[in-house]
Amino acid sequence: MPEPPPDADAALMLRIKCGGGDGADAMRDLVERWQQPVMNFIYRTLPDAIEAEDLAQAVFVQLWKTAERYRPSARFSTYLFTIARNLTLNEVRRRARHPADSIDASHPEDEDHPLRQFADPGALAADKVATRTELHAKVEAALAGLPEKQRTALLLCREGELSYEEIASVLDTSLQATKSIIHRAREVLRARLKPYLRSGEWNDE
Amino acid sequence: MEPTSENSDWLDQVQTGWVSSEVASRLRRELCQRPRELSRLEDELALNGLLEQLPDAVVPSNLASRVLDEIRRHEANAERSARGTQRWFNVTRIFHPAIITMLVAFALGGWWQFRMRDRQNLADSVTVVSRTVAVPGVEYLQDFDAIQLLRTPSQPGDLELIAALATP
Numbered sequence: 001m002p003e004p005p006p007d008a009d010a011a012l013m014l015r016i017k018c019g020g021g022d023g024a025d026a027m028r029d030l031v032e033r034w035q036q037p038v039m040n041f042i043y044r045t046l047p048d049a050i051e052a053e054d055l056a057q058a059v060f061v062q063l064w065k066t067a068e069r070y071r072p073s074a075r076f077s078t079y080l081f082t083i084a085r086n087l088t089l090n091e092v093r094r095r096a097r098h099p100a101d102s103i104d105a106s107h108p109e110d111e112d113h114p115l116r117q118f119a120d121p122g123a124l125a126a127d128k129v130a131t132r133t134e135l136h137a138k139v140e141a142a143l144a145g146l147p148e149k150q151r152t153a154l155l156l157c158r159e160g161e162l163s164y165e166e167i168a169s170v171l172d173t174s175l176q177a178t179k180s181i182i183h184r185a186r187e188v189l190r191a192r193l194k195p196y197l198r199s200g201e202w203n204d205e
Numbered sequence: 206m207e208p209t210s211e212n213s214d215w216l217d218q219v220q221t222g223w224v225s226s227e228v229a230s231r232l233r234r235e236l237c238q239r240p241r242e243l244s245r246l247e248d249e250l251a252l253n254g255l256l257e258q259l260p261d262a263v264v265p266s267n268l269a270s271r272v273l274d275e276i277r278r279h280e281a282n283a284e285r286s287a288r289g290t291q292r293w294f295n296v297t298r299i300f301h302p303a304i305i306t307m308l309v310a311f312a313l314g315g316w317w318q319f320r321m322r323d324r325q326n327l328a329d330s331v332t333v334v335s336r337t338v339a340v341p342g343v344e345y346l347q348d349f350d351a352i353q354l355l356r357t358p359s360q361p362g363d364l365e366l367i368a369a370l371a372t373p
Contacts, residue, residue: 173269
């Protein structure tokens, strides 16, 4: 699918503001365009598949609720990922306040799935062995080990293709601080993933 | 501005992952005489490659439908709430004149009480002042002899008499 012009998302948001059936169609278009980047962003911060789905749904519903406040002066992706980051951080804080949830408890809406599903680099789920490699697991673990701002900045580069200025806006920091954050994050990743960077294969040293 | 090896922008551009293969090749050529920077470029490009290869999270096929369903639920709840408020307003409408009258009566009563209290305070103050200051009656103003006496200065000889009387 060819990439729509940059202001297409702003046009969709304006249609959502107007409401009605046209607003619903515009909302569907926005969700279908951005669901993958938003899911990737949330899942890399909160590696719980069902929670990530619920949170992604909440992000788009929040987008609709706050449509009145949207101004096309900023890129739509900046607005969207600000919402995604805030909701994800709220969930992380909520979990920190209520750590007593049993990790073996069933999800209230789906008894076949545990309440918590964490990506374990050392034990791949059987249905993912064919698609995931140990290298991917190492990269994901390295990403998960970064402080929140560093990981968020890197994910915004990858998923949202945001500029430094836009990332600074989402993180609510200065441009220079954002560059430092990304620089430090990549330094850490290069160090942790050094065995792979040159050889193309994972070699434990 | 195109990233070149002559400016530090090349590192910023590479770190945000916006480097095409053509730009990468050109940077390699330009940095070939600077082994440390070339090595740094290769590390950064390799890291970009690793991050790019990460598999996407699984998106449920019905996410858009779920979002729209949730939005419709919100709208239905908001409409129900608004109808409830309107119904309550319609039912209580017959009491509105009585409620308004009561409010006006309370306001007027409060204002009237304030004025009465204010006047009472003023009257109390005048009473206190009038008791404290012994103002002579009008008849004193008609005793011209007494007034004349007030005007007369005392005689020097009176001082000797006063001194003698004061001595025990």
